Amino acid sequence: PVLKHDIELPASVPELLLEKHANFLLSYGTDKDEYMYCMTEHMRMSGMYWGLTALDLMGKLEQTNRNEVLEFIAQCQTESGGIAASLQHDPHILYTLSAVQILCIYNALDTIDIEKVVKYVKERQQPDGSFTGDIWGEIDMRFSFCAVATLSLLNRLDVIDVEKAVEFVMKCMNFDGGFGSKPGAESHAGMIYCSIGLLSITGNLHLVDADQLSWWLCERQLPSGGLNGRPEKLPDVCYSWWVLSALTILGRLHWVNKEQLVKFVLACQDTESGGFSDRPGDIADPFHTLFGLTALSLLNTDYPLKKINPTYCMPEYVIQRLHLKPARLD
């Protein structure tokens, strides 16, 4: 039997409900007892990065409490220099990147000890060029991207062995042109974003077969217009980001059907609460809200959204303010 790997879109989809999405994000986490607020404490720093970046894209950053956020980040920096997701939590490279991204958006890098952040990230690199996520030793190519993105935002890529880091990423490339989380792991759109992002920052995009990889990426688009992360999977709005950002860096964004994808993304809006969910009809969250908006930003729609930088997943004006020029194939 043919397995169902796609969804039916409703006949009509709502317009972009920007005010509702802004209110959804601004009120997320105000009720400290709210179920989702408690359930996401372990990734609070990333949740704040997703919400603040989405609000900035909508031109609502001045409605956020800048001082409260900066105070929280400073309190989350630990003895090791690494930054934790929440107070009293352990530091991790995922949350160290999220914190540095937020500080760059607020133009407030001087509110934490940068030298100690650099030391923490440097200590994560292994002899084979790979990176651990924290002191417990888990290796994942995601952490290589986090390390390189964090250090490049701080203009301190000099402290790690970039060549070895690139060597490890290329060991994660598969015969289908895609990338997995470790050598031999299956290709996944999220891992392709991390590897292409790292190669973009370090100026090594010539190492990939752009046509073969872009073909694998645009194969992610389904009849519903949505994109999935691997063959045989259901579409999900966050894959719009992983796939579109990589295709943009590879200079082949035009290979996807823009109109159908825009329709899918708009169908993922929650017209009641505001925000985007992974698929039409599911619960909205800040993670999918950011990636619904970044997809519309990358697709050059007429909606009043700021440009997103495909390599760093941060507003383009912030990357320009930092004088960063991540490479792209044209």
Ligand SMILES: COc1ccc(S(=O)(=O)N2Cc3cc(-c4ccc(C=O)o4)ccc3N(Cc3cncn3C)C[C@H]2Cc2ccc(O)cc2)cc1
């Ligand atoms: C709801 O189940 C999960 C599963 C994994 C995670 S995760 O932290 O490993 N992560 C990010 C992620 C976050 C959310 C979410 C809900 C509410 C908030 C508040 O900010 O954020 C939801 C999902 C999610 N996932 C899981 C996912 C998304 N689409 C399909 N799935 C299975 C992604 C996951 C991995 C990740 C991706 C990017 C990143 O920067 C960090 C982690 C979180 C919740």
Ligand SMILES: [Zn+2]
């Ligand atoms: Zn998703």
